[in-house]
Amino acid sequence: MKQTSVEIAPDAKQEIVEGLTQSLAETAVLTMKAQNYHWNVTGMAFGPLHELFQEIYEDHFEAQDELAERIKALGAHAEGRHSEYLKRSAVNECDGHKSDKEMVAALKADQETVSATLRALAELAEKQGDVVTNDMAIGRAQKHDKFAWMLGAHLSD
Numbered sequence: 001m002k003q004t005s006v007e008i009a010p011d012a013k014q015e016i017v018e019g020l021t022q023s024l025a026e027t028a029v030l031t032m033k034a035q036n037y038h039w040n041v042t043g044m045a046f047g048p049l050h051e052l053f054q055e056i057y058e059d060h061f062e063a064q065d066e067l068a069e070r071i072k073a074l075g076a077h078a079e080g081r082h083s084e085y086l087k088r089s090a091v092n093e094c095d096g097h098k099s100d101k102e103m104v105a106a107l108k109a110d111q112e113t114v115s116a117t118l119r120a121l122a123e124l125a126e127k128q129g130d131v132v133t134n135d136m137a138i139g140r141a142q143k144h145d146k147f148a149w150m151l152g153a154h155l156s157d
């Protein structure tokens, strides 16, 4: 018989929800950070960076909903407080006072951080037989890896 999310053992489900919440927290912090950079970036590459940062925060905003609704589908409570996100997140806030190059480098590092969180979640979900969360986490990690590459391409000479 096929395993549904309801049939995942409670302990395993709790662990998966923790991973999803960590991913949600980091995605939320990074959404706001990318939007802050979208507003405050300066320099000759203003146009393309303003647009790329928008593409990033729009993607991340949608992902927050996807991750939170997976938590709900697993029967758990979806955290929605920024104060809690900041406590959990390995991605830090930034006041936006940075050069264009520093912003690109910071966002690249942050994309790699969230990708690592999601890859760990994908492995955990696979181990526990939660194929839906596994698929979602892999899809999200792919997006973060793509953004990390796009950001990093600005930094190579």
Ligand SMILES: [Fe+2]
Residues within 6 Å of the ligand: 038, 054
């Ligand atoms: Fe805008």
